[in-house]
Amino acid sequence: MAPLLRAEKVGATLGRRTILEGVDLAVAAGELVVVIGPNGAGKTTLVRRLAGLLDGAGAIYLDEHRVETIAPRLRAKRVGYLPQGHVFHWPLAVADVVALGRIPHASGASELGESDREAVLQALEATGTLPLAERTVTTLSGGERARVALARVLAGAPDLILADEPVAALDVRYQFVVLDLLRERARAGAAVIAVLHDLSLAARYADRVLLVDDGRIVAEGAPTAVITHENLAATFGIHAEIEARDGHLVVTPLGAN
Amino acid sequence: MDALTAARPDLLKRGAASRLLVPGLAALVVVLFLLSLGVGPVVLPLRAVIDGLFGTGDEAARLIVREIRLPRAILAVAIGFSLGLAGASLQGLLRNPLASPSLFGAPSAAAFGAVLVIAFGVFDALSYFLPIAAMLGALLSVGLLLLIAGPRASLLVIILAGLAISSLAGAATSLALNLAPNPFAALEIAFWLLGSLEDRSMQHVMIALPFIVAGSVLLFVDGAAFRALTLGEDAAASLGIRLNRVRLRVVLGVALAVGGGVAVAGTIGFVGLVAPHLVRPFVRHDPARLMWPAALAGAALLTAADILVRIIPAQNEIKVGVVTALIGAPLFIVLVFRHRRGLTGEVG
Numbered sequence: 020m021a022p023l024l025r026a027e028k029v030g031a032t033l034g035r036r037t038i039l040e041g042v043d044l045a046v047a048a049g050e051l052v053v054v055i056g057p058n059g060a061g062k063t064t065l066v067r068r069l070a071g072l073l074d075g076a077g078a079i080y081l082d083e084h085r086v087e088t089i090a091p092r093l094r095a096k097r098v099g100y101l102p103q104g105h106v107f108h109w110p111l112a113v114a115d116v117v118a119l120g121r122i123p124h125a126s127g128a129s130e131l132g133e134s135d136r137e138a139v140l141q142a143l144e145a146t147g148t149l150p151l152a153e154r155t156v157t158t159l160s161g162g163e164r165a166r167v168a169l170a171r172v173l174a175g176a177p178d179l180i181l182a183d184e185p186v187a188a189l190d191v192r193y194q195f196v197v198l199d200l201l202r203e204r205a206r207a208g209a210a211v212i213a214v215l216h217d218l219s220l221a222a223r224y225a226d227r228v229l230l231v232d233d234g235r236i237v238a239e240g241a242p243t244a245v246i247t248h249e250n251l252a253a254t255f256g257i258h259a260e261i262e263a264r265d266g267h268l269v270v271t272p273l274g275a276n
Numbered sequence: 277m278d279a280l281t282a283a284r285p286d287l288l289k290r291g292a293a294s295r296l297l298v299p300g301l302a303a304l305v306v307v308l309f310l311l312s313l314g315v316g317p318v319v320l321p322l323r324a325v326i327d328g329l330f331g332t333g334d335e336a337a338r339l340i341v342r343e344i345r346l347p348r349a350i351l352a353v354a355i356g357f358s359l360g361l362a363g364a365s366l367q368g369l370l371r372n373p374l375a376s377p378s379l380f381g382a383p384s385a386a387a388f389g390a391v392l393v394i395a396f397g398v399f400d401a402l403s404y405f406l407p408i409a410a411m412l413g414a415l416l417s418v419g420l421l422l423l424i425a426g427p428r429a430s431l432l433v434i435i436l437a438g439l440a441i442s443s444l445a446g447a448a449t450s451l452a453l454n455l456a457p458n459p460f461a462a463l464e465i466a467f468w469l470l471g472s473l474e475d476r477s478m479q480h481v482m483i484a485l486p487f488i489v490a491g492s493v494l495l496f497v498d499g500a501a502f503r504a505l506t507l508g509e510d511a512a513a514s515l516g517i518r519l520n521r522v523r524l525r526v527v528l529g530v531a532l533a534v535g536g537g538v539a540v541a542g543t544i545g546f547v548g549l550v551a552p553h554l555v556r557p558f559v560r561h562d563p564a565r566l567m568w569p570a571a572l573a574g575a576a577l578l579t580a581a582d583i584l585v586r587i588i589p590a591q592n593e594i595k596v597g598v599v600t601a602l603i604g605a606p607l608f609i610v611l612v613f614r615h616r617r618g619l620t621g622e623v624g
Contacts, residue, residue: 171507
């Protein structure tokens with residue numbers, strides 16, 4: 020089966036600095052790919068580039084169509100992008116924020132249609148934010164905002180979800196809840212690419228791990244193949260204890276080298 | 277999911293209060309419009325106003341209503357409407373409640389454009405060159421500011437850049453006055469700069485209206501984009517919003533609206549700041565739903581201010597631009613005070 024997303028020799032520059040170079044990547048529907056790498060490795064740039072938000076070298080194909088040639092609104096229906104930080108600029112009601120995810124689907128009417136309302140309610144329910152629906156988004160805690168931000172993406176029912184640090188700022192339980200949700204979306208047929216910092220969570224949830232360092236993919240494959248002592252030392256500059264427990268890798272960082 | 281929808285039938289539906297907001301404000305504008313036709317040195321009752329408007333009443337009332345007060349009332353509504361809308365749009369684009377055309381130095385730059393035309397008498401002051409020059413001035417200032425600010429500038433940068441552009445436009449205007457060949461023209465311009473709707477004719481209306489209407493139409497396009505920008509520029513772009521086009525439409529729309537208004541009424545400040553602020557709580561801060569109420573509130577505000585200047589007993593009629601600034605500037609200070617924590621942070 021042809022991959023849903025394919026990237027060929029993708030690069031990006033910021034001024035004269037090269038942030039990303041020669042990235043080849045293919046992600047199939049139903050796959051959950053986790054991107055790991057040290058700060059400044061180019062993870063966010065990679066995700067933004069894949070989302071079509073950044074120009075640069077190389078080509079990105081969505082269902083074998085160049086992403087630049089797809090109308091923005093059509094692309095928006097298929098690709099959901101969850102940026103880092105979960106910032107909201109206006110004190111909107113939570114339900115209204117989640118409804119923003121329906122913008123690419125809107126028929127032009129300002130009132131939401133029945134299918135829009137249902138998608139929004141489902142997303143609120145799935146992320147456990149339904150009780151917050153009438154709250155003002157700017158008064159929420161960091162963890163609550165992160166879940167609302169994810170609900171906004173889920174409401175659009177995209178085929179490809181690009182999530183940049185979706186569980187940063189979440190407490191331990193909601194880290195599991197959110198990643199379970201993303202895995203469930205993948206099982207339902209979406210392709211998911213998520214940037215994570217927690218290596219144990221990465222190992223536990225990823226079908227495939229991409230290790231990014233200095234603007235390149237330096238290792239790619241099953242968690243056990245990528246998360247190794249040598250790779251962690253070479254990229255993060257740490258030594259760690261890596262053990263298999265209940266069928267998952269558990270990574271305990273022990274210190275900086 | 278049906279159970280879920282049934283359990284929260286209220287969610288995502290607008291309340292009655294918010295549905296009444298636009299009709300209510302529209303009714304207020306109509307009342308103020310009629311009041312504006314009735315108030316002046318000769319106070320006319322509603323009956324006489326309506327008769328005069330349709331040309332059925334006595335000659336004097338007809339003349340006062342149609343020739344003197346109607347152009348003024350139309351301009352107050354149109355200029356106020358477009359300023360309120362321009363303010364709401366700039367605030368939506370920059371995701372900040374302190375943005376407004378005045379902050380961008382747009383009125384001063386537009387005034388400079390217009391003053392150049394008047395002071396040097398290149399063209400008849402009642403030609404379309406006046407609004408075009410004013411519009412170009414506004415276009416230059418708003419475009420320059422967004423260029424300086426870039427997509428992720430902090431509000432502080434925008435304010436400082438706006439201040440600089442405003443000062444530059446002010447200095448250029450002073451220079452034009454300084455060098456004006458005719459001292460009487462200079463005096464006239466100085467008064468005109470204060471912002472007034474006094475003694476405007478249908479000819480002024482015809483000059484300004486096309487620009488104001490075109491600008492308003494452009495500005496109404498991007499409500500959904502402003503709503504999406506709540507999530508920041510990247511997320512909005514990922515939702516299919518073409519931000520470059522949005523920016524271009526807002527710059528052009530604001531320039532057209534401000535240029536048309538300034539060309540016939542001088543600089544009238546702070547309506548674009550105050551109007552959106554007054555109605556924002558009623559639309560739950562939704563920048564898309566804000567646009568019509570903000571525009572109507574702007575129309576109501578300027579019309580009310582223009583009635584006020586006719587009621588205040590003073591030897592010379594107080595200029596309406598002075599009144600809006602006297603009311604608006606203190607409110608601006610209050611807003612700055614309330615948002616002072618955010619001012620050091622990022623807009624984007």
